[in-house]
Amino acid sequence: MATYSRLPGSVALITLQNPPVNALSAAVRQGIVDTVQRALKDPKVTSVVICGQNGKFCGGADIREFAGPMLGPPLVPMIHAIEAVDKPVAAAIEGVALGGGLELALGCHYRIAHSKALLGLPEVTLGLLPGAGGSQRLPRLIGLTAALDLITTGRQHDSSFFSSLHLLCVCSQSISSVCVSGQSLDSRRLSTLPCPCPPDVDSLLDKTMVKVRQRSRGALAPVACVQALMAAASLPYTQGMEKERDLLTTLFNSGQARALQYAFFSQRVVGKWSLPSGASWDNSAARTISKAAVIGLGTMGRGIVVALALTGISVVAVETQEKQLAEASQVVPAMLQREAGRRSLATPPGVISFSSNLQDVCEVELVIEAVFEDMSLKLQVFRHLTSVCRPGTLLCSNTSGLDIDRLAAVTQSPGLVVGMHFFAPAHVMKLLEVVYGPRSSPEAVATAMQLGKRMGKVSVAVGNCPGFVGNRMLKPYLEQANFLLEEGATPQQVDEVLEEFGFPMGVFRMSDLSGLDVGWRIRKEAGLTGPGVESTRTRQGRRYSPLPDQVCEAGRLGQKTGRGWYQYDGPGGRVARSDHWVNIFLEAYRAEHGLVARSIAPEEILERCLYALINEGFNILQDAMAAGPEDIDAIYVFGYGWPRHHGGPMFHAGQVGLGRILERLQHHHHNHPDVPHLKPSTLLRRLVAVGSPPVQKWREFINKERVHSQL
Numbered sequence: 256m257a258t259y260s261r262l263p264g265s266v267a268l269i270t271l272q273n274p275p276v277n278a279l280s281a282a283v284r285q286g287i288v289d290t291v292q293r294a295l296k297d298p299k300v301t302s303v304v305i306c307g308q309n310g311k312f313c314g315g316a317d318i319r320e321f322a323g324p325m326l327g328p329p330l331v332p333m334i335h336a337i338e339a340v341d342k343p344v345a346a347a348i349e350g351v352a353l354g355g356g357l358e359l360a361l362g363c364h365y366r367i368a369h370s371k372a373l374l375g376l377p378e379v380t381l382g383l384l385p386g387a388g389g390s391q392r393l394p395r396l397i398g399l400t401a402a403l404d405l406i407t408t409g410r411q412h413d414s415s416f417f418s419s420l421h422l423l424c425v426c427s428q429s430i431s432s433v434c435v436s437g438q439s440l441d442s443r444r445l446s447t448l449p450c451p452c453p454p455d456v457d458s459l460l461d462k463t464m465v466k467v468r469q470r471s472r473g474a475l476a477p478v479a480c481v482q483a484l485m486a487a488a489s490l491p492y493t494q495g496m497e498k499e500r501d502l503l504t505t506l507f508n509s510g511q512a513r514a515l516q517y518a519f520f521s522q523r524v525v526g527k528w529s530l531p532s533g534a535s536w537d538n539s540a541a542r543t544i545s546k547a548a549v550i551g552l553g554t555m556g557r558g559i560v561v562a563l564a565l566t567g568i569s570v571v572a573v574e575t576q577e578k579q580l581a582e583a584s585q586v587v588p589a590m591l592q593r594e595a596g597r598r599s600l601a602t603p604p605g606v607i608s609f610s611s612n613l614q615d616v617c618e619v620e621l622v623i624e625a626v627f628e629d630m631s632l633k634l635q636v637f638r639h640l641t642s643v644c645r646p647g648t649l650l651c652s653n654t655s656g657l658d659i660d661r662l663a664a665v666t667q668s669p670g671l672v673v674g675m676h677f678f679a680p681a682h683v684m685k686l687l688e689v690v691y692g693p694r695s696s697p698e699a700v701a702t703a704m705q706l707g708k709r710m711g712k713v714s715v716a717v718g719n720c721p722g723f724v725g726n727r728m729l730k731p732y733l734e735q736a737n738f739l740l741e742e743g744a745t746p747q748q749v750d751e752v753l754e755e756f757g758f759p760m761g762v763f764r765m766s767d768l769s770g771l772d773v774g775w776r777i778r779k780e781a782g783l784t785g786p787g788v789e790s791t792r793t794r795q796g797r798r799y800s801p802l803p804d805q806v807c808e809a810g811r812l813g814q815k816t817g818r819g820w821y822q823y824d825g826p827g828g829r830v831a832r833s834d835h836w837v838n839i840f841l842e843a844y845r846a847e848h849g850l851v852a853r854s855i856a857p858e859e860i861l862e863r864c865l866y867a868l869i870n871e872g873f874n875i876l877q878d879a880m881a882a883g884p885e886d887i888d889a890i891y892v893f894g895y896g897w898p899r900h901h902g903g904p905m906f907h908a909g910q911v912g913l914g915r916i917l918e919r920l921q922h923h924h925h926n927h928p929d930v931p932h933l934k935p936s937t938l939l940r941r942l943v944a945v946g947s948p949p950v951q952k953w954r955e956f957i958n959k960e961r962v963h964s965q966l
């Protein structure tokens with residue numbers, strides 16, 4: 256709703272009220288319409304101020320209402336009516352003015368903002384465009400060039416940025432009242448102004464279109480944003496508004512908008528974690544960490560040190576190899592400085608001290624081990640840590656898939672051991688998997704989750720199983736990609752299909768970037784390859800492709816060696832080019848194993864890679880290793896480049912249709928009975944049997960099935 260009051264004198268104050276962010280729900284819109292009418296009718300009122308309750312102007316349209324019927328007064332005529340009134344209306348902005356909230360402010364004649372306010376038009380991140388006149392009014396106020404950048408990226412800025420664009424005036428004290436004097440309003444109605452454009456407007460629009468298409472392949476909203484701004488640049492306001500409405504209608508009804516809105520809420524749902532034990536975010540206390548240590552200063556360890564220091568935590572950075580330590584003590588402070596500058600931090604970074612002595616961690620509250628991915632080495636480190644650290648110190652491992660419980664077992668307090676699985680580069684990537692073992696205490700999980708949040712990560716609590724959630728699902732995906740090569744595909748063909756779907760990189764380009772030796776080492780540890788293992792296409796009772804092992808044996812480890820599935824301009828090169836060697840190698844391999852190459856349709860490539868991954872997602876939910884589909888989807892969107900406009904693998908499964916996924920998995924499993932990952936999961940079958948409920952209902956269904964032991 257919106258409340259009305261008369262300030263001493265002649266100012267009417269309208270206050271938006273809809274906690275937590277005063278979103279423009281139907282009730283708030285109705286409140287605005289009613290209170291503006293009241294101000295207009297009151298002869299004593301000469302000016303109107305609109306503000307928001309609890310120091311927040313407005314977080315935009317109420318996203319929760321998008322799923323239901325549109326009730327209440329629509330935004331466009333409401334804002335137009337405000338702009339048209341003949342008493343001056345000012346928006347007094349504190350906290351946030353985002354999306355529809357900023358569009359409302361653009362309909363006002365004046366805007367004044369607190370210096371710490373945050374403004375922006377993030378609609379594109381929800382699969383929409385600023386559809387309440389924002390795409391037409393903003394460029395008329397700040398010019399086409401600046402508007403293009405803001406609207407196509409959805410970036411948010413503080414008020415000093417917008418004051419430099421003459422969008423508002425800044426004040427540094429709390430806004431309790433604003434006085435607007437009686438000047439002519441003609442020039443204050445943005446819809447009546449021309450749109451300032453640079454001389455090379457066509458070239459600017461073309462370049463922006465190319466850029467947005469490259470940045471998020473297949474995403475509709477950024478393209479529609481550019482089209483709406485083209486209209487602002489070339490058409491009168493009324494026609495521009497018609498274009499805005501048409502584009503918004505198309506976007507609003509698209510699956511992409513639903514996927515992106517789901518992604519917005521799943522990012523928040525995962526923060527409200529719960530464990531099978533009943534421990535959860537609202538019944539488990541977290542410790543506040545001020546001093547931490549990181550053991551191992553390879554690429555991951557360095558990034559973790561920086562991520563911790565950026566939150567103001569003091570870090571003891573330990574590396575026992577002298578050369579590595581010397582290099583890290585040069586590189587890490589520079590990384591920290593660069594990142595702190597980029598983020599213009601409010602908190603000064605924590606102090607980092609470097610050491611080669613494990614004994615130096617004895618005073619810290621939390622340790623993150625980030626040594627080489629080798630169980631015996633990690634066990635050795637944990638044995639040492641438990642003997643040198645103060646009782647009560649939290650011991651965490653950055654392992655990407657090893658057994659947390661085995662590490663916990665060698666410590667004096669297994670309850671204080673959790674996994675903190677970062678993604679490279681650790682100070683940049685948003686995802687953190689917090690891995691709880693059967694003995695991890697709620698306090699340890701809560702502390703790791705809260706620490707992740709402080710570092711600006713999307714932290715997801717996951718169970719302890721090989722590969723946890725992300726890498727466990729990656730395994731069948733990689734496996735299918737390799738099988739497709741055996742059957743006749745090329746790495747480029749597979750990658751093109753996946754990139755067309757929206758991944759920033761296909762599976763083979765991604766493997767080259769990460770280093771092919773990473774998986775090779777894991778397969779050796781699992782006894783799947785290495786000396787003494789026979790070079791057959793069946794290992795441990797199931798189909799196996801030795802292709803990636805043989806590529807490694809040929810010394811091709813990816814970008815770092817200049818050759819992998821592709822060739823590069825020397826070691827460390829970035830641009831992937833197809834390599835004749837790979838084609839010859841694949842032909843020889845097929846000949847050796849009596850395989851006849853066939854032409855494989857893009858649909859088969861996509862289905863086999865994605866549906867095998869999705870199927871493992873269902874197995875993970877069934878095993879209670881993830882609390883709900885939102886957790887899996889957040890992991891894939893924030894850690895594995897899953898295109899956000901497809902919501903995440905589990906959301907995508909719902910959009911494709913669970914019946915269809917089941918039928919295609921059955922088909923592919925029938926053709927490849929020796930591939931267990933293609934065998935449809937019991938949970939998927941159960942969901943289809945009960946009529947394929949929407950993804951938002953799966954969590955409840957799984958919990959019920961578990962109670963009745965159906966899973």
Ligand SMILES: CCCCCCCC/C=C\C=C\CC(=O)SCCNC(=O)CCNC(=O)[C@H](O)C(C)(C)COP(=O)(O)OP(=O)(O)OC[C@H]1O[C@@H](n2cnc3c(N)ncnc32)[C@H](O)[C@@H]1OP(=O)(O)O
Pocket residue numbers: 275276278314315316317318319325330351353354355356377378381383384385386387503504507508520523524
């Ligand atoms: C057929 C065609 C018809 C077309 C009709 C369509 C009509 C649409 C017309 C106009 C469209 C306008 C578009 C918009 O305005 S879209 C919304 C744009 N706004 C945003 O994207 C802002 C999103 N929110 C945020 O970025 C953050 O939440 C922020 C406001 C910065 C606050 O951040 P923080 O303090 O970190 O807190 P949380 O993110 O955890 O949020 C706290 C809770 O508030 C809920 N929330 C936030 N924003 C909204 C919102 N706009 N609507 C509803 N709910 C919102 C959030 O989910 C958290 O809830 P909970 O505590 O339950 O998890």
